[in-house]
Amino acid sequence: DQQVKQNSPSLSVQEGRISILNCDYTNSMFDYFLWYKKYPAEGPTFLISISSIKDKNEDGRFTVFLNKSAKHLSLHIVPSQPGDSAVYFCAAHTFGFGNEKLTFGTGTRLTIIP
Amino acid sequence: DGGITQSPKYLFRKEGQNVTLSCEQNLNHDAMYWYRQDPGQGLRLIYYSQIVNDFQKGDIAEGYSVSREKKESFPLTVTSAQKNPTAFYLCASSPQGFGSYNEQFFGPGTRLTVL
Numbered sequence: 001d002q003q004v005k006q007n008s009p010s011l012s013v014q015e016g017r018i019s020i021l022n023c024d025y026t027n028s029m030f031d032y033f034l035w036y037k038k039y040p041a042e043g044p045t046f047l048i049s050i051s052s053i054k055d056k057n058e059d060g061r062f063t064v065f066l067n068k069s070a071k072h073l074s075l076h077i078v079p080s081q082p083g084d085s086a087v088y089f090c091a092a093h094t095f096g097f098g099n100e101k102l103t104f105g106t107g108t109r110l111t112i113i114p
Numbered sequence: 115d116g117g118i119t120q121s122p123k124y125l126f127r128k129e130g131q132n133v134t135l136s137c138e139q140n141l142n143h144d145a146m147y148w149y150r151q152d153p154g155q156g157l158r159l160i161y162y163s164q165i166v167n168d169f170q171k172g173d174i175a176e177g178y179s180v181s182r183e184k185k186e187s188f189p190l191t192v193t194s195a196q197k198n199p200t201a202f203y204l205c206a207s208s209p210q211g212f213g214s215y216n217e218q219f220f221g222p223g224t225r226l227t228v229l
Contacts, residue, residue: 009154034217043118043204043220044157089156100164101147101172102218104156 003027004092006105014113019077021108023090026071032093034102035064035075037086044089048075077110085112117141118221120205125226127192127199135190135224137205146188147206147218150174157204163188192226199228 005024013019023033031052036044050057050064050073057064063076077084090105118139127133139146145164149157159172163182177196182188188207192199204223208216 004156036220041123041223041225043206043222045220046217049217100145101159101162104149104158106154106156
């Protein structure tokens with residue numbers, strides 16, 4: 001049962017344009033959502049997060065939007081740069097004593113075309 | 115400087131052998147986690163520990179074991195009972211195990227290949 005889904009395995013975007021990565025979830029108990037960026041053979045690095053009580057969070061070129069009614073979030077990168085080429089994972093946080101964890105999506109490989 | 119180290123980066127083992135993957139952090143984090151990544155799949159949680167001398171099974175704990183005798187160390191043993199052990203293994207830590215939200219910080223990973 002995949003509670004966090006990234007339905008696009010890959011995405012190609014021209015340099016300078018906007019990249020939009022999407023994520024859907026099914027568990028309404030998730031309290032935080034995070035985006036991680038991963039290069040091959042490396043560990044993921046944290047990019048940006050959003051609380052379930054907000055609908056937007058911005059950090060430089062990165063903006064995350066949350067639509068709770070649709071159980072959908074998206075990551076916008078603008079302008080896209082070659083260094084943004086990586087796999088992006090959406091993750092959802094569950095709070096609970098003895099049961100606190102992150103649930104990850106399957107990832108979207110973003111390729112920025114120069 | 116602070117961080118999470120995993121060693122070795124690549125590991126080869128024969129089928130039927132147990133193998134232990136190392137994870138050390140000097141971030142003074144309470145919680146530590148082990149994930150497995152397979153091609154085309156997200157990170158799946160194997161085990162996690164929110165405090166020293168305590169740990170819980172994640173979603174795919176069968177065939178794995180862990181210990182948490184020290185705050186900075188959380189080794190993972192892949193036993194011969196794990197049916198498909200070849201994968202990329204990631205260790206992570208976060209500041210507090212209980213209560214508030216904390217982002218997780220990841221190590222560089224160990225790629226285990228069972229021949």
